[in-house]
Amino acid sequence: MTVQQPAGDFLKSEPGVDPILIEGLFRAAPERVFRAxxxxxxxxxxxLPRSGGLVSAEIDLRVGGRWCxxxxxSAEKQxxxxxxxxxxxxxGRLEFSWRYVQEFADGTREATDTSRVCVTFTRAGAATRVHLRHEAIRTEDARRGVGSGWTRCFxxxxxxxxx
Known part of the structure; x- marks a missing residue:
């Protein structure tokens, strides 16, 4: 039987403040969690930010590489x-920039300002402690949304x- 950390326990910062701090203990080696x-x-x-999961995920895992x-x-937007x-x-560590983007069929694009995410993976016996710091999100509402999103994903x- 796996003992799980309650979802609410992942968020370590106050909701809506900058930076957003998320932390969890995962019953897997750092290499396994890093791969995830x-x-x-x-x-x-x-x-899975919404029910149904991702439509696609692209990762060019190198410094300067892009992810999406x-x-x-839909026909109207992505x-x-x-x-x-x-x-x-x-x-042990992963750091990347972050933007939320809507691209419309007419070619227009709306994007949030760029924020920054740093994730560390530290061995804790047979498990891994993951510490995520997401910073430079402009508004309190956006920080609340991102914090709850990361909590759900963890x-x-x-x-x-x-x-």
Missing amino acids: FTEPEEVSCWF FVIER VHFEGEYLAIEAP GYLVDFVSD
Whole structure:
């Protein structure tokens, strides 16, 4: 029987403040949890901002490489998260930029300002402690949304990487 961390326990900062701090203990080796963050087919299994999961995930895992997680695609628009890898130290650290983007059929594009995410993976016996810091999100409402989104995703990640 796997003991799971309650979903509400992942958020370590006050809701709506900058930076957003998320932390969890996962019953898997750092290499396994790092892979869950860096391989498209793995990300698609736990990064679920809405019911139904991702439409697609693309990852060019190198410093300067781009990533894009599409959460909605229709004839009218595509909605996705995107960014660029700033630091990769497998399996201990991952840092990347982050934007929420809507691209419309008429060619217009709306995007949030760029924020920054740093994730560390630290061995804790047979488990891994993951510490995520998401900073530079402009508004309190956006920070609340991103914080609850990461909290939900960490809940899915617990189940995904557990033995």
